[in-house]
Amino acid sequence: MTERHRGIFSILTHASVYEAVQSLLGARAVRDQFARRYVRAKAGDRVLDIGCGTGSILAHLPEIDYHGYEPNPRYVERARSAYAGRGTFHAGYFSADAAKALEPFDVVILSAVLHHIPDAEAIELFALLRTILRPGGRVVTLDNVRVAHQNPLASLLIKFDRGRHVRSAESYKALAERSFQHIAGEVVQRAFPPSTYFYMTAQ
Numbered sequence: 001m002t003e004r005h006r007g008i009f010s011i012l013t014h015a016s017v018y019e020a021v022q023s024l025l026g027a028r029a030v031r032d033q034f035a036r037r038y039v040r041a042k043a044g045d046r047v048l049d050i051g052c053g054t055g056s057i058l059a060h061l062p063e064i065d066y067h068g069y070e071p072n073p074r075y076v077e078r079a080r081s082a083y084a085g086r087g088t089f090h091a092g093y094f095s096a097d098a099a100k101a102l103e104p105f106d107v108v109i110l111s112a113v114l115h116h117i118p119d120a121e122a123i124e125l126f127a128l129l130r131t132i133l134r135p136g137g138r139v140v141t142l143d144n145v146r147v148a149h150q151n152p153l154a155s156l157l158i159k160f161d162r163g164r165h166v167r168s169a170e171s172y173k174a175l176a177e178r179s180f181q182h183i184a185g186e187v188v189q190r191a192f193p194p195s196t197y198f199y200m201t202a203q
């Protein structure tokens, strides 16, 4: 299992509950920083967003040629109604077959997705992503991260995260290193709610 989805976690599969919790956790500000500093998409760029959720990153991006993939059909439905005309939303997992059917991309986004994916699957995903980037293209990721002396409340948020694979910065980098030569990352602490994120670029 890649994420918790039973019991209390099952209510998060509803798009409106998920968005409300994200809002309480200050996700909008985190996404905005991620979009400006890491995604850095220019108008007209081809952008692939894997595990796109309800498509919220689009609120922070210019007019781009956007393709989102998302396994939860409820999130896809919300994304299609909230961002109609801004891109194409595909229900399901991104796969080698899907990659073959698409033109190459300038940017691939994995926003709060890697910590839902076990190592072997993530390593395979990075290998696939390398094949669908334009020359000079990049993969950008954002996730909760484990750090030394973590704020106890940040640790608690990680403990109750649906994603079961929150890692250290080095462990996130190791997933991309097999397929990409240049990996850059930054750990960012947020005061409220206390949380620690890792932003990574792989080229």
Ligand SMILES: C[S@@+](CC[C@H](N)C(=O)[O-])C[C@H]1O[C@@H](n2cnc3c(N)ncnc32)[C@H](O)[C@@H]1O
Residues within 6 Å of the ligand: 002, 003, 050, 051, 052, 053, 054, 055, 056, 057, 070, 071, 072, 075, 093, 094, 110, 111, 112, 113, 116, 117
């Ligand atoms: C925390 S949400 C982030 C959603 C969105 N990217 C955002 O930043 O708002 C994690 C998303 O990853 C999706 N997901 C879980 N496992 C996945 C996998 N193996 N491949 C792709 N997406 C996955 C979930 O359905 C969920 O929408």
